[in-house]
Amino acid sequence: MLKNFFNVTFRSILKHKFYSFINILGLSIGITCFLMITLYVQDELSYDKHLPAIERLHRLDFTGTVGGNAFVTSLSSVPAAPAILNDYPEVEAAVRVRERGNELIKPEGQIQIFNEQRLLLADSNIFNFFQIPLLEGDASTALAGPKKIALNATTAKKYFGAEPAVGKTVELQGWDKFEVTAVFEDMPHNQHFHADVLLSIMSTSEARQTAWIGGFNFVTYLKLKQGASAEALEAKFPDMVAKYMGPEVRKHMGQSMEEFLEAGGRLGYTLYPVKDIHLTSNKLGELEANSDITYVYLFSVIAFFILVIACINFMNLSTARSANRAKEVGVRKVLGAQRPLIIRQFLAEALILSFLSFMLAYGLCFLLLPSFNTSAEKQLAISALLTPGFIITILGLIIAVGLLAGSYPAFYLSGFKPVEVLKGKLNLGMKSGAIRSFLVVFQFTLSIIMIVGTMVIYDQLNFIRSKKLGYQKDHLIIINDPWLLKDNLNAFKKEVLQNSSIVSGTVSSFLPVNGNTNNNLYFKGKNPQNDSHIVNDWRVDQDYVPTFGIEIKAGRNFSREFPSDSSAIVVNEAFVSQFGFENPIGEFISTQGDDEDGTSVVSYKIIGVMGDFHYASLRESIYPLMMKLESSRGYITFKVAGDNIDQTITTLKSTWEQFGPGQPFSYNFIDQQFEEVHKSEMRIGSIFMVFASLAVFIACLGLFGLAAFTAEQRNKEIGVRKVLGASVSSIMGLLSWEFVKLIGISFIIAAPTAYFAVGKWLDNFAYRTELSLVTIFIAGLLSLAVAWLTMSFQTWRAARANPVNSLRSE
Structure with a gap:
């Protein structure tokens, strides 16, 4: 039985090569986009999740309002960490990190000088706090004391080759000689901060500052004890601020803390979960530029849209082609085939085509992922698509897409009476046409939204590039x-x-x-x-x-x-x-x-x-x-x-x-x-435009197939109209009008949705391009033009066909 399903499926593919090609190509491109975006979103969501006890790790942020000027920073003062450890037993550990900037380092016995960009000052317990694996050295003593330095594995190999690095010295230009006391594993890419070199925090005089107001240069992390509440601890911070900052407020501002607060001032510390930093924190003093949860939502929506558009194409062409198979169903029933068998046959065919598309999509992912990594500045691995959980999800999608695409021919056509089918009395147009019309409207609604999004993103990126900055950046x-x-x-x-x-x-x-x-x-x-x-x-x-x-x-x-x-x-x-x-x-x-x-x-x-x-x-x-x-x-x-x-x-x-x-x-x-400052927006904008263009291409691919099928179905009607004197242009208009109406309906639905969505995205910018209704209108015209050009070849070819060829059998 299974062999028969495969034989019939492949015969159908070979018999209808054009439609099969469009069907499989459109679905595989859509799935490829979906898989690569899924990898991107998975990577973004994975940041810092590898850290042990991640739910107990928090960053100590400082917020305040002084003289009506509000500020929020990820930095804190030097004495905050030891005071919290001393005053609050629910805090298990604390570590301070300070960005150092770039340093020129000359290894012992070498002439070459290396310019290191990722260098951090850190407390001695950083290795135990973040559970950073050491390849050489002792985590408890590595940074315990001044003039001590730890290198990651890549930097140690760069400096000393295969020789052990611990015990050697390096000279920091402008500082002094430092002893290499540890070599640690390279930090994973999905971590919100990275360091190639770690210096003992005791190497700088800043670590000995005692002022609570001023000197906000350190990022402080806290690890809470098991069962401790971050909200309860944060509720105690106002007392800490009054205790330690109150005297300094009086000294620097000449007023008590109560008077300062009554005048509208505010000073306070808050806890920020480390697991949320990469996607939701964009404060002053971030150790690295973070991403934005908005982009995760955006790309998730794009992935969904593209997959839906591809699936709609697949279902549209499957339901359209099913009309040609009505007589096949009649013959099968005359020869004794039962309805359950016919249902299984149609569902099996759809599932096989869906499976072939997914296999092709996986192959495309292997080929395109290196280029995507370059564009997105990621280190995505195809192995993430081969995990058991992901494979089970993909199998579920294969079955879902196959069942949806095969459900119409399986359950509707299998119910036909053989006599009516074989006599040619069957009328499929109204019901199947309504389904296809709905699907075309839905997919072009999504396409128009993405076209609007692409145009607005392009305008905003162009606005950024051409904005008068108040200074000259050229030359x-x-x-x-x-x-x-x-x-x-x-x-x-x-x-x-x-x-x-x-x-x-x-x-x-x-x-x-x-x-x-x-x-x-x-x-x-x-x-x-x-x-x-x-x-x-x-x-x-x-x-x-x-x-x-x-x-x-x-x-x-x-x-x-x-x-x-x-x-x-x-x-x-x-x-x-x-x-x-x-x-x-x-x-x-x-x-x-x-x-x-x-x-x-x-x-x-x-x-x-x-x-x-x-x-x-x-x-x-x-x-x-x-x-x-x-x-x-x-x-x-x-x-x-x-x-x-x-x-x-x-x-x-x-x-x-x-x-x-x-x-x-x-x-x-x-x-x-x-x-570089706007690299994130430029990169995200470019990726969005690529995927949006592919979504429109997939929609047009389906429209191309539907136009070809419609022309084929109305072949005799076209022949009769030409015999009666209809012109090529009138026939082209007749065949195109049905789809033009559907795209017009799509525009009416998409316009307000797109206006609201892109407006929310533009709200992220203090300086932004204006969102014009003209942009929405142009997007509608563009989608209509693209759709018409997609259909024009098929409609022109049908209108130019010799009517003798279509009417000679009548």
Whole structure:
């Protein structure tokens, strides 16, 4: 019996090659998209789930409102962790981590210097806290003490080859020699932070700070004891804040904690589950850029839409083709076939076609996954599709799709009376046509929604690229690690500026593209009792503003002609608005000094107001910013004239080698850094557009097959109309009108749904393109045009056919 099912199925495939090809191709492409998106979503949801006791791990976040300026950060002050461990017995362990940035490391006995980008300062218990496996060294002592360093397996091999790394030393440029005390396994990709190098937190003086207000530079993690409640612990934090921060509020702001709270201020700590960080946390001070749960929902919906569209195509063509098999059913019944056998035959055929499509989809996944990994910047493995749970799910889908596709011919056609079928009295048009019409409307509704989404995402990405940022990002070259030049830094800058291709240059600690912050508390005037606000505080030189082309709206920029500018600042418009200055030039703002009793005040005079410029993602509003004149060694940025960039870079490198012989030279461009800030949106947008295009293609593939089938079914009608004088254009219009009506209905349903959905996505951006009804209308016209072009070939061919061929048997 099973052999007979297979024989009949493959004969049907070979007899109707065109429809079988479209059916299997459309379904396999849809399943391929579904499988790859499923891998992507699974990977996103798997972040940090491998960590032991993940349900008990929380990050200590700090939130506050000072002077009406609210802020939320993933950072906490240095003494918070030991105080919580001491005061709250429900906390089992705590560990602090501090992002260090990049470091140049020279291994013992080697000439080569390595630029390490992923380096963290950490408490000595980090290995036990996160259960990081060690390949060499002792977890309890590895980072217990200053000048100790741990390397991951890849970095240790890079430095020392196959030799043991523990016991060797490395030199951190600008720091000192560190002893390698451990080698740990590379951290898995699905973890919310990564480190190639871990340094003992005791190697920095920051770890010995005692202030609770200020110095928010450490990410603190807590592990609660078994059965402890995070909500109950968090409810106790206000008492901790009053106990430890209250005295500092009085010292710095001249008011008690009660008075501070009554005035609308707020200071507090909260617990954030580690398992939720990757998808739901986007706070100041994140160790790495996280993803967004919105994208998980978005891609899950896309996967569902694509699979539904592909299945609809499969069912549409299956039900359409079933009409041609009515006489086959009649003959089978005349020859003695019972209805249950016919039902099983049709269901078996649909299941076999479904299975073939799934097998082809798996093969396509193997071929396309490397390219998808590159585009999505993922490390997805095809092995995830071969797990027992996933295979059971796929088998369920195969059966579900097969049963849905085969249910109409199996249960409807099998009930026909052989006499009526063989006499040609059977009329299938109304019922089967209604089913196909509903399915076409449904799949094109989904397609139009995805077309609208694609157009809006493209507009938003183009908006990001073309947005006037308030500074010039073109022709700006960043030279990294200028501190390597030591005392020759200024001489290097001066020499480079002699080159005619260099317009200007600036040395600074901050760039308007990397989202770096240096938040401090400042108050209006010189009295600590005045309104206070959190301000982003940058250290720059006199050439920063002109090099980046930032507009001065009022006052002036820093100048070497004014020695008093050492105590002056230039602020942005958001700063002026935050402090409520009507005429800010000449006004003062101040902050507490560094003296032990905290009574001194450091004041700065406002000499200029810059136009607001974007120095973070366009998802964020522009926050108050001040620049003060202070030497720094973070970056050198040069503005280049002309297009001969390669020659300019060669000149910069040779000049660098002249002033810093043997020191590594590295550079990049501001516009590249800008792209990096918005890389997540760019990447997600590109992937969405690819899958949306495939969804539309699958829908059109089904429409192409249906148009061909409709033309075939109405072959004699077309012949009669041509004999009676109908033109090719009128016949094409007749055949197309049925589908055009259905697409019009789809547009009416899809338009409000798409408008609401993409509007919610755009709400994630502080600066966004406008969602226009014109975009919705264009999407409808585009879907109609694509659908008509899809049908036009089949309808044109049917309209051009010789009527003799269709009527000669009548």
